[in-house]
Amino acid sequence: MNLTIEKLVYGGDGLARLPADELGPGKGVFVPFVLPGEQIDATLVEQKPGFVRARMEKVVQESAQRIQPLCPYFQRCGGCHYQHTRYQYQLAMKASILQENLRRIAKLELNLELGIHPSPPWNYRNRSRLKIQTVPKFELGYFKFNSHELLPVEDCPISSPLINRAIAAFWEWGRAGQTARGLYEIEFFADAEDSQLLVELYVGPDLPAPGQQLAEELQATLPQVAGVVVFENSSPLPSKQHSGQPRQTGVSGAGTLVYRTERAAYRVSAGAFFQVNRHLVEELVGLVSDGYAGTVALDLYAGTGLFSSVLSRGFAQVIAVESSQISYADLVHNSPPNVKAVRATSEQYLQKASGKVRADLAVLDPPRSGLETGVLNSLVEWGAPRLIYVSCDPATLARDLGRLLAAGYRVEQAHLVDLFPQTYHLESVFHLTR
Numbered sequence: 001m002n003l004t005i006e007k008l009v010y011g012g013d014g015l016a017r018l019p020a021d022e023l024g025p026g027k028g029v030f031v032p033f034v035l036p037g038e039q040i041d042a043t044l045v046e047q048k049p050g051f052v053r054a055r056m057e058k059v060v061q062e063s064a065q066r067i068q069p070l071c072p073y074f075q076r077c078g079g080c081h082y083q084h085t086r087y088q089y090q091l092a093m094k095a096s097i098l099q100e101n102l103r104r105i106a107k108l109e110l111n112l113e114l115g116i117h118p119s120p121p122w123n124y125r126n127r128s129r130l131k132i133q134t135v136p137k138f139e140l141g142y143f144k145f146n147s148h149e150l151l152p153v154e155d156c157p158i159s160s161p162l163i164n165r166a167i168a169a170f171w172e173w174g175r176a177g178q179t180a181r182g183l184y185e186i187e188f189f190a191d192a193e194d195s196q197l198l199v200e201l202y203v204g205p206d207l208p209a210p211g212q213q214l215a216e217e218l219q220a221t222l223p224q225v226a227g228v229v230v231f232e233n234s235s236p237l238p239s240k241q242h243s244g245q246p247r248q249t250g251v252s253g254a255g256t257l258v259y260r261t262e263r264a265a266y267r268v269s270a271g272a273f274f275q276v277n278r279h280l281v282e283e284l285v286g287l288v289s290d291g292y293a294g295t296v297a298l299d300l301y302a303g304t305g306l307f308s309s310v311l312s313r314g315f316a317q318v319i320a321v322e323s324s325q326i327s328y329a330d331l332v333h334n335s336p337p338n339v340k341a342v343r344a345t346s347e348q349y350l351q352k353a354s355g356k357v358r359a360d361l362a363v364l365d366p367p368r369s370g371l372e373t374g375v376l377n378s379l380v381e382w383g384a385p386r387l388i389y390v391s392c393d394p395a396t397l398a399r400d401l402g403r404l405l406a407a408g409y410r411v412e413q414a415h416l417v418d419l420f421p422q423t424y425h426l427e428s429v430f431h432l433t434r
């Protein structure tokens with residue numbers, strides 16, 4: 001079928017329309033790796049009651065914004081979505097997608113300037129997680145696009161230079177037969193200077209030893225490796241990857257890395273969450289913390305203390321709430337004396353502290369699923385005069401903003417922080433007041 005692409009939507013696809021019929025307007029068609037205004041020949045690959053998915057076969061009339069992708073794995077690898085267009089156009093499309101989600105879901109038309117915070121478009125990732133196959137032969141890479149099938153990858157242009165050197169070294173190590181059965185994932189985490197690596201190895205229960213020898217061999221192969229931590233997990237599939245905390249079974253060298261920014265130094269343990277863009281950590285923290293001061297600040301979903309460590313300089317007390325055991329241990333380590341670290345879910349803490357604590361500012365940095373209903377209800381009841389919402393998903397952001405706007409909050413600042421160039425993912429920071 002011949003299609004004309006109307007626009008890009010969140011998730012990386014372009015949207016087109018099938019011709020209308022006697023039943024009404026034509027169904028939406030979602031097609032990856034296209035650009036607005038392009039005419040394409042496409043093949044239907046999936047049909048649902050309300051929409052269809054298609055695969056582009058040929059660009060009949062291409063956009064002036066289309067370029068040759070840098071990465072040879074692009075369109076086969078599931079990691080990137082926008083390498084076929086210029087970076088400035090990626091930013092424009094992400095801004096449009098963010099604003100459309102706000103308009104459609106939150107009924108919010110931004111009447112203020114959306115701040116755009118770009119990143120160097122390549123070699124920005126400080127953390128990369130790759131799949132491993134050891135039989136019938138060694139392969140290292142990512143899942144193929146829309147698949148759980150491994151695509152061998154020997155270089156990743158969005159990962160840091162040190163991580164790419166580590167990928168190359170691990171290929172050499174694997175081809176020499178120095179891997180072990182049961183090893184199915186490896187994660188590299190580089191420090192801010194891109195000079196040291198913390199490596200996480202994920203093994204299945206069929207690996208006979210805890211992996212200590214394996215870790216020591218990898219550390220000897222890569223002199224930049226500060227430490228190797230081995231985790232046991234029962235399944236390599238993403239659906240089960242994060243269903244529970246994997247069990248740590250071995251450590252060689254350090255189990256943590258110190259990530260230094262201009263404002264603070266953070267201990268980050270293997271298995272703890274930390275922002276992945278090595279160029280924008282400082283800018284993101286500044287967007288959240290600069291210009292704010294008061295008696296009490298509340299940092300929900302605090303992680304390792306990225307925001308609370310800096311907010312502590314402007315507030316008499318910061319209450320930082322984190323549920324992950326690993327991240328909480330780092331949060332305690334990274335917190336100055338006036339930061340009170342609390343291990344609980346955000347919902348648990350807000351319910352327990354209701355009526356007992358009043359915050360001048362609440363920082364919210366939830367996972368992709370957004371704020372839980374209980375958290376939203378508690379925040380509305382608390383009535384903090386200022387909220388800062390850090391979001392990695394525009395749809396759940398818009399959903400939650402709709403509720404907060406209805407409760408009397410208004411948007412004072414809006415920022416798009418491009419932590420993920422070449423992909424459809426986008427980070428945003430919204431300042432709200434009432």
